[in-house]
Amino acid sequence: MAIRRAGEPNRGGLALPGGFIHLDEDLETAARRELREETGLEVDYLEQVGTYGAPDRDPRARTFAVLYLAVLPNLPEGSTGKDADAIWMPVDELLAADLPFDHHQMLTDAIERARSKLEYTPIAASFCRPVFTIGDLRRVYEIVWGKHLNPANFQRKVQSVEGFVRETGDVVSEGRGRPAKTYTLGDVTTLHPPLRR
Amino acid sequence: MAIRRAGEPNRGGLALPGGFIHLDEDLETAARRELREETGLEVDYLEQVGTYGAPDRDPRARTFAVLYLAVLPNLPEGSTGKDADAIWMPVDELLAADLPFDHHQMLTDAIERARSKLEYTPIAASFCRPVFTIGDLRRVYEIVWGKHLNPANFQRKVQSVEGFVRETGDVVSEGRGRPAKTYTLGDVTTLHPPLRR
DNA sequence: TAAATAGTGTCTGTTAGACACTATCCG
DNA sequence: CGGATAGTGTCTAACAGACACTATTTA
Secondary structure (H helix, E strand, O other): OEEEOOOOOOOOOEEOOOOOOOOOOOHHHHHHHHHHHHHOOOOOEEEEEEEEOOOOOOOOOOOOEEEEEEEOOOOOOOOEOOOOOEEOOOHHHHHHOOOOOOHHHHHHHHHHHHHHHHHHOHHHHHHOOOOEOHHHHHHHHHHHHOOOOOHHHHHHHHHHOOOOEEEEEEEEOOOOOOOEEEEEEOOOOOOOOOOOO | OEEEOOOOOOOOOEEOOOOOOOOOOOHHHHHHHHHHHHHOOOOOEEEEEEEEOOOOOOOOOOOOEEEEEEEOOOOOOOOEOOOOOEEOOOHHHHHHOOOOOOHHHHHHHHHHHHHHHHHHOHHHHHHOOOOEOHHHHHHHHHHHHOOOOOHHHHHHHHHHOOOOEEEEEEEEOOOOOOOEEEEEEOOOOOOOOOOOO
């Protein structure tokens, strides 16, 4: 997600959302609040990626930025927010944009973190509806990792990870092709073994 | 490494080294400087682990701590430093100590980071002399990971990682047992495949 | 010689990927 | 029927751990 910058430098350009922490706030609480103010959304999952503190990273003042990766499976249509315009776009478009400060590096770091989260956690399922098919899950992996995965092998790999998914017993037909079995998310927080890229 | 605290809280107790960043300093530069001031040593390798900013983490004032992991292969004997007493000790002793603020959590996070560095990078070799044996290397892994490794399998595993180590052609006898071939560090920065724990 | 460490051979079970094949839908 | 997607079977190459065995030293 990006915002349109309201002030200089780069007024009107795109940037990563953010803001200043309050005196009585935790880092994660502040990240949640900023995202809520700029998108109106509550985030389920946040993860600290890193801290950026080069003396010249912001020409206006000495600042430190603590970068968080937020997982937001259900995006609203169009733009939202009150502080600034929240704009949803594919990451490669945002990477190609002219981002201010050290935001390009931040975005690169966050993308890498997101990709590796999919290997070790069942977080991809949160981008699917509560009841999903293995094909749904595979499409999330393919989008985030940016590469095609073999459906047959993916099928088995997911099912071999204990506690990743739980069969519902139902099947669903999604237009074309053989109807797929449906699953709900299991109860593990870490995938053993991980799904390697 | 720990220091003896000069001030309250927990005066005279152990704590992780640290200090305040200067206005014109990068985060990593500040970490290097603090370590130099407290130990007199130059560090070769630093890695940011995370940032800690709970509002009550320091009762004296609102602070943020950016934690760095430093790799210091050549420790001097005894204590060093001018600001405070630098004390070298095994991490489990330090973990068992009564550390102030959120330093226990920091230490836990840093240890986990160090362990995983050994899987993906040739950093363990920096704890050996420039010319070392596979046995030397194995002992570093055994200490950091805290478990015994099969010498035969470790041997092959290290040699199968392209660019990890380079044979010198010499052998060295270290007291007991058959003399070992010696190696120097290769030129890779990442191990493919990684040495799994 | 015994004990210790280095290094090789080899077996076994697991895994990853490739790909053929079957199953079941839609139009 | 053909095309699309789901799911299974199976083969192969790579890999990891266990462990027997050889090699070479010191005490």
